[in-house]
Amino acid sequence: MKNQFVADTLYMVADLLDLKGEIFFKTRAYRMAAQTIEALDEDIENLVHQGRLKSIPGIGEALAKKITELVKTGKLGYLERLKKEVPPGLIDLLAIQGLGPRKVAALYKNRGITSIQELQQAARNGELRTLEGFGEITERNILRGIQLLQKTSGRVLLNVAYMDGMKYLIYLHKCKKIKKINIAGSLRRMKETIGDIDILASSEEPSVVMDHFTHYPDVAQILAKGRTKSSVLLNDHLQVDLRVVEEKSYGAALQYFTGSKDHNVILRGFAIKKGFKLNEYGLFDKTTERYIAGRTEKEIYKKIGMQYIEPELRENRGEFMVAKKKMLPHLVDYHEITGDFHVHSSWSDGSDSIETIASAAQRRGYVFIGITDHSQSLKIANGLDQEKIQKKINEIKKINKKFPNLRILCGTECDIRTDGTLDYTDKILKQFDFVYIGIHTAFKMDRETMTKRIIKGMDNEQVNFLAHPTGRLIGKRDPYDVNIEQIIDAAKETDTLLEINAFPDRLDLDDIHTKLAKEQGIRFVLGTDSHSINHLDFMKFGVATARRGWLEKKDILNTSSMKEIEKIVGM
Numbered sequence: 001m002k003n004q005f006v007a008d009t010l011y012m013v014a015d016l017l018d019l020k021g022e023i024f025f026k027t028r029a030y031r032m033a034a035q036t037i038e039a040l041d042e043d044i045e046n047l048v049h050q051g052r053l054k055s056i057p058g059i060g061e062a063l064a065k066k067i068t069e070l071v072k073t074g075k076l077g078y079l080e081r082l083k084k085e086v087p088p089g090l091i092d093l094l095a096i097q098g099l100g101p102r103k104v105a106a107l108y109k110n111r112g113i114t115s116i117q118e119l120q121q122a123a124r125n126g127e128l129r130t131l132e133g134f135g136e137i138t139e140r141n142i143l144r145g146i147q148l149l150q151k152t153s154g155r156v157l158l159n160v161a162y163m164d165g166m167k168y169l170i171y172l173h174k175c176k177k178i179k180k181i182n183i184a185g186s187l188r189r190m191k192e193t194i195g196d197i198d199i200l201a202s203s204e205e206p207s208v209v210m211d212h213f214t215h216y217p218d219v220a221q222i223l224a225k226g227r228t229k230s231s232v233l234l235n236d237h238l239q240v241d242l243r244v245v246e247e248k249s250y251g252a253a254l255q256y257f258t259g260s261k262d263h264n265v266i267l268r269g270f271a272i273k274k275g276f277k278l279n280e281y282g283l284f285d286k287t288t289e290r291y292i293a294g295r296t297e298k299e300i301y302k303k304i305g306m307q308y309i310e311p312e313l314r315e316n317r318g319e320f321m322v323a324k325k326k327m328l329p330h331l332v333d334y335h336e337i338t339g340d341f342h343v344h345s346s347w348s349d350g351s352d353s354i355e356t357i358a359s360a361a362q363r364r365g366y367v368f369i370g371i372t373d374h375s376q377s378l379k380i381a382n383g384l385d386q387e388k389i390q391k392k393i394n395e396i397k398k399i400n401k402k403f404p405n406l407r408i409l410c411g412t413e414c415d416i417r418t419d420g421t422l423d424y425t426d427k428i429l430k431q432f433d434f435v436y437i438g439i440h441t442a443f444k445m446d447r448e449t450m451t452k453r454i455i456k457g458m459d460n461e462q463v464n465f466l467a468h469p470t471g472r473l474i475g476k477r478d479p480y481d482v483n484i485e486q487i488i489d490a491a492k493e494t495d496t497l498l499e500i501n502a503f504p505d506r507l508d509l510d511d512i513h514t515k516l517a518k519e520q521g522i523r524f525v526l527g528t529d530s531h532s533i534n535h536l537d538f539m540k541f542g543v544a545t546a547r548r549g550w551l552e553k554k555d556i557l558n559t560s561s562m563k564e565i566e567k568i569v570g571m
Contacts, residue, residue, distance in 0.1 A: 002045055002218075004160055004236045006070055007038035009079060015094050016082040018101035032058045032351060032531070037067075038160070039534035045071055057351040057532055089114035097145035097477050106131060120146050141444075148478060154195060156238060157474060158541055159504035161187050161194035164238055168199065168216060172242075175212040177205045180250050184257040188311045190544035192474060192507045196239035200254050206244035213242045249281045252294035256280035262316035263309075270304050270320070278304075312547040317515070331547045334540055336559045339368035341411065341465065342436065342499065342527020343536070347392050348373035349381040350531045354392075354408065355399050360533040362406045367562055371396065372411040372436050372527070375423035381440075383415075386428055393431060407562050409433040409571075413467055418442045420456025422463075429462035434569045436499070436527075438467030439480065447481040454482065455490040464569050465525050466491065468501040468508040476505065488517045497557060498522055500549075502542025503529040514549025524551065526558045 014030035036058055037044060047053050048071045053064040070076045093104045093116065107113040110131055111122060122128055123139045123146075165183050172181055178201050182188070185198030203209045210230050214222050223231040223239065231241045245253045256264060256279065271278040277286045282294025283303055293299040298308045306323040310331055313319045322328050343357055344350035352360075354371055361369035373392070374383040384392065389412075396410045413436045415423040422429070422437060429435050437457045445453065458466060469487060470479035491498055498517055501508045506529065509517065514524070526542040528535050546556060553559045557568060565571075 002071055002235065003037055003040055003043065003163070006044050006067055007034040008236070009070055009076055010034035010037070010067075012091065013076070013079055013082065015091055015101070016079070016086055019086050019090055019094070019105060020082070021101070021105070029058065029063070033063055033067075036351065036532045036534050039532065039537065041534070041537055048072070057534075087114050092116055093119060095149055095476075096142065097148055099142065099145065103133065106133065116146060116149070137444075144478065148475065155193040155475075156236075157504045158187075158190065158192050158194060158507070158544070159538065160236070161197055161238065162541075164218075164234060164236065164240070165197045165199070167218075168197070168240060171216055172199070172201070172209075172213065175209055177203050177208045177212075179203055179247055182254055184254060185259060188258045189260065189314060190312055190541070190548060192504075192510065192545070194238075196241060198257055199240065199242045200250070200257055201242065201244050202247045202250040203244050209244050210242070245280075247295065248291070249294050251296035251298075251300060252278070252282040253280045255297045255300055258311050258314065260315050263314040263319070266316055266320055267304065270306070274304055276304065310547065312544065313550065315548075317512075329550050329552045332543060332551050332553050332556055332559065334543050336553050337366075337526065337539055337543065337556075338560065338562075339366040339370070339558055340528050340530070340536060340539060341370040341409075341434070341525045341558065342372050342413070342467065342501070343369060343530045344373055344413075345371050347371075347388065348378075348383060352533050354395060355402070357530075357533055358399055358403050358406060358408050360536055362403060364536065366406060368407040368409055368565065370409040370411045370434065370527070372413045374440075375412060375414040377415055377417070377423045378440055383423075384412075389428065389431060411436060413438055415440050416453060416457035418445075418453065420453045422457055422460055426460070426462055429460075433571050434464045435462050436465045436467045437463050439471050443471060443477070443480045445480065447483060450480050451483040451486050454487055458487075458490050458494045458496045463494070463496055465497045465499055465527075467499050467527070468506050468529070469498055470508050470510075470513070472506065472508050472510075474505045474507065479508075484513050485516075488513075488520050488522060491517070491522050492520055497525045499525050499527050500542050500545050501527055501529050502538045502540075502545070503535070504538060504541055507541060507545050509545075509549070511545050511548035514545065514551065518550055518555055524556050526556060 010030045011034045014027045017027045036056055048068050053059050053067055066076055066078055087108055090104055090108055093099055113119050113122060123142045128134045128139050129136050165187050172178060181201040184200045187194050187197055201209055206228050210225060213230055214225055214232060218235050219232045220235045221233040223233055229243050231239060233239055268278045275286050277284045283292045283300050285292060293303050301308045307326045307328050309319050309323050345354050345357055346352060358369060374381040376383045376385045393410050396408050400408050410432055411434045412432050416437050416439055417423060470482060472479040498509055500514060528538040530536050557565060
């Protein structure tokens with residue numbers, strides 16, 4: 001499956017066009033197409049061969065030709081021509097937080113900087129602060145951005161690894177010699193970024209399984225091939241490792257290779273205290289080495305004397321103390337979500353009409369869908385003024401009649417201005433079914449000012465939800481400097497629900513802060529922040545983050561009936 005490869009290529013085209021100074025709308029078209037393609041649940045190669053590329057929102061004749069060329073040949077002539085027009089190394093600089101194409105171009109033109117190493121040295125030496133548009137603060141931000149890039153280097157977002165892993169599993173299931181098979185490692189624990197994919201299988205003929213594994217069509221390189229373990233590199237440069245074990249060891253191996261390392265160390269310690277020895281082959285009597293258990297994970301936890309611990313909780317964050325008391329939470333299930341509160345339509349910066357979004361929500365079995373377009377001051381996202389709001393409300397009323405089993409809610413993602421006031425008056429806010437507020441500008445305020453800004457916005461009685469509370473973009477932008485504990489306290493005081501934004505490069509709140517907020521009695525909403533109907537499937541990553549944050553069904557508004565939602569939100 002070449003979806004991510006195609007998306008990454010289109011992102012690179014957009015970056016190079018930015019460096020050349022092309023108009024915004026041209027580069028935006030490539031980025032929107034890339035976002036849509038990486039979220040597709042269908043193989044892009046099938047769409048190319050069936051001539052259905054132009055059925056994808058945002059893909060016109062010109063883009064369809066380029067994608068077809070890329071899929072059929074593995075190369076894009078247009079990209080190669082663009083690369084020759086831009087000095088080598090500049091594209092790497094664009095990956096640094098806070099460095100847009102204009103600043104990168106200025107660095108090259110005025111300092112001849114063409115690599116991250118050169119940039120880091122120049123920033124450390126104070127050589128950038130005299131450049132127009134830079135300064136000491138910019139230098140510090142660049143150094144922080146380089147550190148952030150280095151910290152996430154070699155890792156991919158959860159959605160990329162998840163798609164690769166699930167597709168590989170579907171392929172492996174075709175091998176009849178496999179008895180059991182599971183994703184393991186950090187992907188099974190649904191961490192926000194993944195280094196590589198671990199797969200575990202049981203079989204009596206592992207050599208046959210390994211042959212099948214290494215013949216996967218998306219394998220670019222076989223790194224190692226053995227009787228019980230093999231490793232490959234996929235076309236998108238993600239490594240996949242497969243281990244094959246005996247069936248009696250399958251549960252023990254799955255527990256061991258799922259991790260985390262910290263969790264496993266503590267679990268082995270508990271096993272020793274009980275007179276056992278635990279490893280990837282099973283649970284054994286410490287003295288006689290007699291096999292005790294190992295076919296399933298559940299029997300291992302039970303023998304050690306504790307409740308089964310779900311993979312998402314295995315991070316050594318207090319799960320053992322609760323598991324010994326048999327009081328672990330009943331984590332929210334992926335199938336308990338009744339709708340999505342955060343979807344952008346073509347009224348602002350989304351690619352789909354409200355009716356198209358409603359049809360997609362109905363196919364998912366949702367009982368509601370929330371349309372949350374941007375507010376008026378966010379011009380770059382086509383924010384809605386009062387006249388457009390009323391027209392949109394009228395359109396939703398008409399479309400609602402076409403979907404008797406689905407409620408289309410008219411919400412807003414209202415910007416919090418720099419002084420903490422909101423982008424709409426209370427009179428306008430009252431027209432919406434619910435109100436999200438969020439930060440979209442002036443990210444670099446100091447901690448106290450940013451915290452006061454957000455809390456002042458939450459104090460408004462019309463506000464229901466706080467969108468992406470820390471503003472991070474994984475691998476691209478650090479969270480703004482905010483006192484999250486004070487935000488949680490304010491959420492409790494103002495009865496504001498905190499969002500877990502399910503878009504893969506956000507996952508904000510993160511799992512640690514989610515658990516902290518839950519302990520304070522906060523409720524949550526999940527929103528995909530979709531800008532295309534293909535993004536609606538990101539909901540699973542929001543649920544995963546909720547599960548990692550110990551959330552149950554009762555903690556999340558998206559699991560409620562429409563009647564309960566109306567009561568809680570005050571519609």
